[in-house]
Amino acid sequence: MNQLGSKILGTQRLILRPFRASDAEQAFGNWMSDPAVAHFLTWTPHKDVSFTRKLLAAWEEEAKSPDVYHWAVVWRETRAVIGDLSVVSADRRSGRAEVGYCLSRAFRGRGVMTEALSAAIGYLFREAGFLRIEAKHAAGNPASGRVMEKCGMRTEGTLRKYFRLLSTGELTDIVVRAVLREEWERGACGDERAARKISLHLCGNEV
Numbered sequence: 001m002n003q004l005g006s007k008i009l010g011t012q013r014l015i016l017r018p019f020r021a022s023d024a025e026q027a028f029g030n031w032m033s034d035p036a037v038a039h040f041l042t043w044t045p046h047k048d049v050s051f052t053r054k055l056l057a058a059w060e061e062e063a064k065s066p067d068v069y070h071w072a073v074v075w076r077e078t079r080a081v082i083g084d085l086s087v088v089s090a091d092r093r094s095g096r097a098e099v100g101y102c103l104s105r106a107f108r109g110r111g112v113m114t115e116a117l118s119a120a121i122g123y124l125f126r127e128a129g130f131l132r133i134e135a136k137h138a139a140g141n142p143a144s145g146r147v148m149e150k151c152g153m154r155t156e157g158t159l160r161k162y163f164r165l166l167s168t169g170e171l172t173d174i175v176v177r178a179v180l181r182e183e184w185e186r187g188a189c190g191d192e193r194a195a196r197k198i199s200l201h202l203c204g205n206e207v
């Protein structure tokens with residue numbers, strides 16, 4: 001394993017870079033205060049931008065660690081901060097990382113998160129040296145499952161009545177998906193071959 005941290009990544013339409021405290025207004029306005037985005041997630045919508053600012057200041061510090069993989073998803077054309085993508089847990093001994101993500105509603109349905117996740121998976125396998133990337137989604141959130149599927153993640157099973165949603169209090173089933181490095185390398189799964197065409201490069205100090 002190589003501890004490289006949240007290097008800046010670029011795709012055709014996106015830049016993935018560490019968060020900054022100064023992203024707070026955009027992050028709050030674009031998704032962090034939006035109940036529709038948080039509906040299936042492990043956090044509640046922010047009520048006040050000062051909370052977002054404190055959180056992002058902490059993330060800005062954390063991202064200096066080579067152990068942390070956490071990116072703001074930035075729309076290249078306008079430099080607007082539109083989403084969040086991170087390794088939420090990792091077992092380095094086993095080479096395993098779990099990823100999580102969310103996106104501003106205004107950017108849904110255009111392949112944005114597939115493009116971002118594909119870039120992150122490529123980096124985590126090829127540069128950081130992980131062997132397995134996994135993710136979980138609520139059974140009632142098929143759009144997220146489809147993003148994983150398009151990035152080559154196979155369904156491994158369903159954790160029944162696994163998570164009580166913060167939004168409704170309802171107990172939900174959680175679907176587990178994963179892709180192994182060897183599957184990724186041979187382009188074996190789903191639409192992942194198309195996703196691999198997305199150019200991934202390290203952007204240095206572009207932003």
Ligand SMILES: CC(C)(COP(=O)(O)OP(=O)(O)OC[C@H]1O[C@@H](n2cnc3c(N)ncnc32)[C@H](O)[C@@H]1OP(=O)(O)O)[C@@H](O)C(=O)NCCC(=O)NCCS
Pocket residue numbers: 036037038040041101102103104107108109110111112113114115136137138141142143144146147
């Ligand atoms: C889930 C989320 C990340 C998707 O991002 P996105 O950029 O819109 O995703 P993409 O456009 O790359 O792909 C979405 C896919 O889901 C499909 N989809 C959307 N709604 C769907 C539904 N109700 N049922 C089945 N598929 C659906 C789309 O058609 C698309 O697939 P396609 O390209 O084969 O047509 C975004 O909606 C989001 O942030 N949601 C809230 C937070 C969240 O749920 N995060 C994930 C937690 S596990």
